[in-house]
Structure formats: C-alpha cells, structure tokens
Amino acid sequence: MSVLLLNASFEPLRVIPFRRALTLMVGGRAELIARDGERVVRTAGGDVLEAPAVLRLSRMVHIPWRAVPLTRQTLRARDKGRCQVSGCDRKGDSVDHIVPKSRGGGHEWSNVALMCRTHNSRKSDRLLSELNWTLKAEPQAPTGMMVLVDQAGRRVEWEPFLGEQEDAA
C-alpha cells in the first residue's frame, strides 16, 4: 500500500512506498496523520507501529516545481485511460499525436491524447479539423501531484488532504 506524504504545511507532496514511510516514521522525520485501518507493523528493530495511510513531515521542505515526464503511464493517468475523442467512451489503448509527427507535430503533452483503436486508425495522419472531431479537453501537461496520486490509485484516507477532485461528477 502506498502512503500519501504531506509537507509540514499539510500540502500533499507525493505518494511514497510503504517501506519508505516506515523509515520516515522510525527516524522521527514524519508523524502519523491517518492510519491504515487497524493495521500494525513490526519493524526490524522489534517496534510495533500503527500502519500509516497519510504522513506529515516534521520539517517543511521546499520542492522545486518539476515537469511531469510524458510516458505511457503518466498519459494514461491524465486521460484516465479513456479515448479522448468527444462522445467516445471506449478504452484509450493507443497514443495519438494530434498533429501527426509526419506533419511536424511533436511528442509533447499538448500534442498527445489517448484514443481507442478505432479512432486512432481512422485518424491516421489527418488533423482533427479534417475529420470534424473534437477532444473532450484541451491536452495539457498535468500537475505532478495528481498524476502520482492517480497512478497509485486514490485511497479513501487521502481524500481529506487532496482537495476537490477535478471531475467529481
């Protein structure tokens, strides 16, 4: 189970592996904010700890802004695994370059979207405007935190610290 790590200010920082979370707790560098149910864990040193779902760093850290790398996984998280053509609810199995590479389009966040196989093969090397298609949303680089959270799979214990979900509908 992954653990949500908060800054001392309660701002969500990142999702960390369970082992890493235990190391922070044992080292006194983070405090337990929300438990993972009633689970307890025994450390190598023989201590019994309450299993964490949310931790908060004891000291404030400054995290410089970092762009989220464009990978299959992060793109899937941004597009929620769905074809991005308006009106299509099929799985987004393939990565489409909105302006095709053959026509000078780059491999960058603003030019990629998930599409189902049908839409991807019908689109081929054409532009959306040539097909009269629109996308569900303007493709943009995602914010780091939300991608990490979505990749890990949201946990109910994290919700109070993550603010509003983009599409609560």
Ligand SMILES: [Zn+2]
């Ligand atoms: Zn589709």
